[in-house]
Amino acid sequence: MSSIDYSEKIPNNVNLSEDRTLQRALEQWQPNYLQWWGDMGPEGSQNFDVYLRTAISVDPQGWAQFGHVKMPDYRWGIFLNPAEKDRKIHFGDHLGEAAWQDVPGEHRANLRRIIVTQGDTEPASVEQQRHLGLTCPSQYDLRNLFQVNVEEGRHLWAMVYLLHKYFGRDGREEGEALLERRSGNADNPRILQAFNEKTPDWLSFFMFTYFTDRDGKFQLCALAESSFDPLARTTKFMLTEEAHHMFVGESGVSRVIQRSCAAMNELKTDDPAKLRAAGVIDLPTIQRYLNFHFSVTIDLFGADQSSNAAIFYSSGLKGRFEEGRRADDHVLKGQHYKVLEVQGGQFVERDVPMLNALNEVLRDDYIKDSVGGVERWNKVIEKAGIPFRLKVPHKAFHRNIGALAGVKVSPDGRVVHDHEWNQNVEHWLPTDEDRAFVASLMGRVVEPGKFANWIAPPMMGINRQPVNFDYVRFN
Amino acid sequence: MDMASTVEGGAVIKQHLIDPEICIRCNTCESVCPVKAITHDSNNYVVDAEICNLCMACISPCPTGSIDNWRTMPRVRAYSLEEQLGWESLPDELSPEQLAEAGVAPGAQPDAAPEAPSLPAAVSGDAVFNSAEYGASIPPWSAAHAYTNLYGPKAAQKTVTATVAGNVRVTEVGKDYDTHHIVLDFGTMPFPVLEGQSIGVVPPGVDANGRAHHPRQYSIASPRNGERAGYNNLSLTIKRVLEDHQGNPVRGVASNYMCDLKVGDELQVIGPFGASFLMPNHPKSHIVMICTGTGSAPMRAMTEWRRRLRNSGKFEGGKLMLFFGARTKEELPYFGPLQSLPKDFIDISFAFSRTPNQPKRYVQDTMRERAADLAVLLADPNAFVYVCGLKAMEEGVVLALKDIAQGAGLQWDTVGGALKREGRLHLETY
Numbered sequence: 001m002s003s004i005d006y007s008e009k010i011p012n013n014v015n016l017s018e019d020r021t022l023q024r025a026l027e028q029w030q031p032n033y034l035q036w037w038g039d040m041g042p043e044g045s046q047n048f049d050v051y052l053r054t055a056i057s058v059d060p061q062g063w064a065q066f067g068h069v070k071m072p073d074y075r076w077g078i079f080l081n082p083a084e085k086d087r088k089i090h091f092g093d094h095l096g097e098a099a100w101q102d103v104p105g106e107h108r109a110n111l112r113r114i115i116v117t118q119g120d121t122e123p124a125s126v127e128q129q130r131h132l133g134l135t136c137p138s139q140y141d142l143r144n145l146f147q148v149n150v151e152e153g154r155h156l157w158a159m160v161y162l163l164h165k166y167f168g169r170d171g172r173e174e175g176e177a178l179l180e181r182r183s184g185n186a187d188n189p190r191i192l193q194a195f196n197e198k199t200p201d202w203l204s205f206f207m208f209t210y211f212t213d214r215d216g217k218f219q220l221c222a223l224a225e226s227s228f229d230p231l232a233r234t235t236k237f238m239l240t241e242e243a244h245h246m247f248v249g250e251s252g253v254s255r256v257i258q259r260s261c262a263a264m265n266e267l268k269t270d271d272p273a274k275l276r277a278a279g280v281i282d283l284p285t286i287q288r289y290l291n292f293h294f295s296v297t298i299d300l301f302g303a304d305q306s307s308n309a310a311i312f313y314s315s316g317l318k319g320r321f322e323e324g325r326r327a328d329d330h331v332l333k334g335q336h337y338k339v340l341e342v343q344g345g346q347f348v349e350r351d352v353p354m355l356n357a358l359n360e361v362l363r364d365d366y367i368k369d370s371v372g373g374v375e376r377w378n379k380v381i382e383k384a385g386i387p388f389r390l391k392v393p394h395k396a397f398h399r400n401i402g403a404l405a406g407v408k409v410s411p412d413g414r415v416v417h418d419h420e421w422n423q424n425v426e427h428w429l430p431t432d433e434d435r436a437f438v439a440s441l442m443g444r445v446v447e448p449g450k451f452a453n454w455i456a457p458p459m460m461g462i463n464r465q466p467v468n469f470d471y472v473r474f475n
Numbered sequence: 476m477d478m479a480s481t482v483e484g485g486a487v488i489k490q491h492l493i494d495p496e497i498c499i500r501c502n503t504c505e506s507v508c509p510v511k512a513i514t515h516d517s518n519n520y521v522v523d524a525e526i527c528n529l530c531m532a533c534i535s536p537c538p539t540g541s542i543d544n545w546r547t548m549p550r551v552r553a554y555s556l557e558e559q560l561g562w563e564s565l566p567d568e569l570s571p572e573q574l575a576e577a578g579v580a581p582g583a584q585p586d587a588a589p590e591a592p593s594l595p596a597a598v599s600g601d602a603v604f605n606s607a608e609y610g611a612s613i614p615p616w617s618a619a620h621a622y623t624n625l626y627g628p629k630a631a632q633k634t635v636t637a638t639v640a641g642n643v644r645v646t647e648v649g650k651d652y653d654t655h656h657i658v659l660d661f662g663t664m665p666f667p668v669l670e671g672q673s674i675g676v677v678p679p680g681v682d683a684n685g686r687a688h689h690p691r692q693y694s695i696a697s698p699r700n701g702e703r704a705g706y707n708n709l710s711l712t713i714k715r716v717l718e719d720h721q722g723n724p725v726r727g728v729a730s731n732y733m734c735d736l737k738v739g740d741e742l743q744v745i746g747p748f749g750a751s752f753l754m755p756n757h758p759k760s761h762i763v764m765i766c767t768g769t770g771s772a773p774m775r776a777m778t779e780w781r782r783r784l785r786n787s788g789k790f791e792g793g794k795l796m797l798f799f800g801a802r803t804k805e806e807l808p809y810f811g812p813l814q815s816l817p818k819d820f821i822d823i824s825f826a827f828s829r830t831p832n833q834p835k836r837y838v839q840d841t842m843r844e845r846a847a848d849l850a851v852l853l854a855d856p857n858a859f860v861y862v863c864g865l866k867a868m869e870e871g872v873v874l875a876l877k878d879i880a881q882g883a884g885l886q887w888d889t890v891g892g893a894l895k896r897e898g899r900l901h902l903e904t905y
Contacts, residue, residue, distance in 0.1 A: 080663035
């Protein structure tokens with residue numbers, strides 16, 4: 001197993017020192033990255049010692065090393081999963097040929113676009129979350145936030161490495177642009193809309209890490225199948241880190257629910273006003289947050305029919321989720337897939353060529369995976385003996401991309417008129433009042449082992465440490 | 476030290492399971508498992524007990540900790556994949572009665588047990604703390620050469636006969652503890668030993684399954700030139716085992732055999748064992764001794780050797796510090812003789828965890844109180860630290876050393892690394 005060279009300025013397991021041009025390019029990019037981290041990274045936290053996981057190699061023993069480090073000193077580096085000998089392309093028109101170790105000229109523009117789009121989400125989420133440390137519900141949660149942040153930073157490194165190594169001058173310019181765009185900036189926004197939204201409170205953060213980072217997982221899974229071997233190896237390693245982000249989201253929402261249910265049982269009420277007065281988040285509000293984050297996130301998969309998606313697949317750039325586990329011909333020509341549309345106020349399913357519907361295929365896989373976690377949240381509610389179920393909204397609800405964009409559909413999947421939509425939207429999506437209430441709960445709790453009133457403590461600490469461990473030292 | 480018994484070997488396993496209430500189904504474990512023991516369906520991620528080899532490669536990559544669950548199970552009743560896939564929560568451990576019903580002998584141990592993953596040296600010294608990582612496997616530079624395995628299964632002569640030359644009780648009379656000081660004489664047979672080494676005793680007779688008993692290992696409590704200087708004898712400190720670690724009544728086979736021996740009885744011995752838990756011999760070398768209960772045996776041996784050297788007037792000894800813990804004063808072996816050692820010879824701190832109407836005090840508490848003195852010794856390359864006693868104390872003691880070093884502005888990475896590398900920290904716990 002290759003190990004990471006810490007004697008170098010940039011830790012890596014890609015023999016960076018043997019490629020002087022690339023090394024110099026990255027060494028020039030590194031101070032700009034650190035400048036960006038200083039400007040746009042977690043606010044007011046640069047001097048904290050944080051109990052972080054750092055990768056020191058990509059094998060199971062090496063990639064989860066824990067210790068207190070200051071975030072600007074985090075060893076961001078370049079780690080690829082080990083190469084698979086004689087790896088073959090396993091889908092698309094090039095099925096059976098050797099995987100590419102370099103970028104074929106005809107796919108250069110598309111690959112660059114894929115990598116830049118993925119790379120852009122990484123710093124974007126750090127920017128979206130930069131103020132959350134000021135309102136953390138516990139040291140444990142603060143540490144988890146920072147872990148997510150530094151790993152998003154590392155994912156940016158992973159993408160910038162590919163741009164510098166394989167895309168020459170264009171790649172270097174894209175690398176700079178990734179540091180120049182800003183989440184939510186009107187003049188120079190991040191590429192995808194979900195990454196220009198605010199993450200104003202911790203409930204949003206947990207929903208974001210559950211739903212939106214899961215989109216990241218599915219995109220990374222699809223790219224981990226890529227015929228461009230360096231991209232496949234990079235994204236495979238990123239997936240191991242991404243798992244933590246979804247854990248933060250799933251367990252975070254679960255703990256909010258657990259606390260709310262406990263309060264409902266203590267006060268013997270399901271009246272949102274009484275629960276809010278008791279300082280916990282009522283379940284209908286959690287449902288509205290869920291509706292919002294779910295619908296915004298499924299837009300990220302793109303248009304339901306897309307010739308780009310077909311090209312990406314057939315040319316071998318981007319596979320399907322778990323491509324290797326599927327038992328079809330992995331070429332998909334002549335096959336069809338049902339996509340949903342609204343015609344004359346009714347849903348209709350239309351058969352379209354499978355290749356053009358691959359965004360929809362990935363979206364449907366994502367929806368299946370998301371529902372699993374929501375069911376686990378329901379078990380928490382069930383365990384508390386409360387007759388309430390959270391539900392992911394219908395996939396046509398509140399969509400802004402694809403054939404369903406702008407169609408008014410209720411969360412339970414009825415096409416509705418503008419009138420009904422306007423009357424009910426406050427029950428379906430978080431209102432300004434909901435957001436103001438959730439924001440009002442966001443006070444900073446940092447005493448070890450203490451938790452804000454609106455969230456239950458976790459079942460266990462990080463890396464076998466106790467829950468009241470000093471995960472962050474404030475200095 | 477009793478060896479783990481393998482009664483009904485293979486009948487019982489530690490089954491590796493994933494907690495479905497904590498798992499987020501992220502697939503990390505399945506992707507890193509080197510033997511493909513982990514699989515999933517739309518409900519759960521599960522581990523195949525037939526394939527899992529307890530390699531622990533999945534433990535630290537798991538973002539949730541749900542992966543780190545273990546159940547003692549009769550091998551034939553191990554939870555199948557189908558059962559696990561249907562779970563909504565983990566089942567409880569089987570009770571001793573349920574295990575017995577399934578034909579598992581009480582106290583039966585699995586052939587293989589999961590170990591805490593040993594993480595490589597910390598990035599900043601705060602990785603999960605693994606005290607054993609700091610224990611040296613080499614002796615101090617001035618240690619005398621130790622003879623090992625002169626008698627044993629692989630030696631030319633399997634056992635050597637020793638004669639009991641003395642057997643006295645060294646604790647106050649009490650009903651739930653009984654510790655003996657036993658002197659063995661080897662007559663004309665060679666049995667050269669050093670302080671810190673141990674020997675094995677083979678209890679006569681056979682176990683419940685008709686097999687010969689395993690040898691039990693005991694630390695030597697006397698110095699190299701004999702319990703009685705100039706004689707071919709040595710002493711042992713043995714506590715009569717009347718209950719197991721969980722407090723269930725069990726009569727320890729070997730300890731009861733030993734404590735009941737009469738002067739003149741003969742017994743079969745193997746050894747000597749141990750080539751690293753050895754004392755330094757250079758002038759002005761300091762020794763820090765931390766022990767509980769019968770873990771005092773090697774400390775008594777080292778102290779006595781230093782005392783004899785001092786009395787000879789020809790050896791300039793360094794400091795001796797002893798931290799000695801027991802449940803009560805009455806249970807402490809050699810309490811009387813220890814009290815009469817001169818204060819300028821040895822600096823003793825006692826810790827009693829069960830003195831009525833007193834707060835519990837453990838050895839690590841007394842160590843922290845003496846942080847100022849210990850910090851100086853930790854930084855001194857001529858100081859050597861020995862820890863002997865129950866396993867449960869080890870982590871607390873090494874953590875106390877770490878905190879004391881850090882409290883004095885020392886880097887634990889540096890100090891801890893040097894302790895191990897230079898043979899300066901020795902851990903013997905059971």
